[in-house]
Amino acid sequence: MKITRVEAIPVRQTKEVLVNNDSAQDGIVIKVHTDEGIVGYGEVDSSPLVIKAIIDAPVSHNLCRGLGQSIIGMDPFEINKIWEKMYYVSTFYGRRGATVHAMSGIDIALWDILGKALNKPIYKLLGGEFRSKVRAYASVLMPDTPEECYDLTQEICSENYSAIKLGWGGFGQSFRQDIALVEAARQAAGPGIDLMLDIGFVPSPDYPIDAVNRINLVKEIEQYKPYWVEEPLFPDDLDGYRRLALAVDTRIASGENESTRYGFKELIEVGKVDILQPDVTRCGGLSEAKRIADLAQVHHLTVVPHCWSSGIVEAASMHLIASVPNAHLLEYCKADTAIRQEISEEIVVKDGWAEVPQKPGLGIEVNEDALQKYAANYR
DSSP states (O other): OEEEHHHHHEEEEESOOOOOOOGGGGEEEEEEEESSSOEEEEEOOOOOOHHHHHHHHEEEEEEEOOOHHHHSSSSSSOOOHHHHHHHHHTTTTTHHHHHHHHHHHHHHHHHHHHHHHTTHHHHHHOOOOOSSSEEEEEEEESSSSSHHHHHHHHHHHHHTTTTTESSSSSTTTTTHHHHHHHHHHHHHHHSSSSEEEETOOBBTTTTTTHHHHHHHHHHHHHGGSSEEEOOOOTTTTTTHHHHHHHHHHEEEETTTTTOHHHHHHHHHTTTTTTTOBTTTTTTHHHHHHHHHHHHHHHHHHOOOOBBOOHHHHHHHHHHHHHTTTTOOOOOOOEOOOOOHHHSBBOOOTTTTTTEOOOBTTTTTOOOOOHHHHGGGGGG
């Protein structure tokens, strides 16, 4: 079997894309075609047109090539070899960031091809199943007011989730408002719900984003028993992460903006975070996410993949979670967007639990009509 074409398809919802932290308003789907007619699907949660340019670019020279043309003619079963080639041919402009994001989408599509060709779900090819179902936490943007936060949290609790994450959105209005939002969430959830807080590196009018201020904020909200506090500092402030993690009792989670095992090695050894959050569509795909999970296990750390887009990233994340011993939670995005709801099947969550897909490859169907419909909004 040989790769014949790599297709990068940006998609965008028909209504206005808002300048907020909902990345499910647009996206890019990757299709890898083969000479045997098997097509693999991947996805990237990044800037769609930037990713398309990286994949579609022609040859400049040996260490500066577009990813798509560089793997034409290769055997899609040679996933590790393809990963290393993409990393090599993008040396001049890559190694981190958007280039690794683009590699991630291709890598996921290759695993989908492998599973379809062998008639096996991906988790079996990653080493087998540690769990057949995964506890899902509902992930939503934090509302602007405590009253709205209380109502939203109660609504989610009524759907039988045992864990909820509120993130970005209303955080960053002021130090005291951040505390009031968390208090409202805990009051609505009660003591029996795990409450994750993605306070983000959101600049506030009354305090800068630095370790000292984040230590003070986390200590204030610890009375509300957060399960973790997520991404409280800029991704490159590894020394700040270390100071924060050592100063508070609450778990500190980070990693959605990190890529490759090399970046996560620094996050572990320098940043001292408690929970790693690789996004399979950004960190280097399923291949690299598995390496990151293995690295985390060496350090006795938990992995909880970041997952905020369509059913493609949900399915890929589920296969990773199923196949490693140190992952146990699925981030289940509750964003109400057409991109998320129409382009692919979503993972079904019932009473706060999701079952690992059992069909070949990713184990979900992609709606080609919807894909073309929302691709048209970029033309």
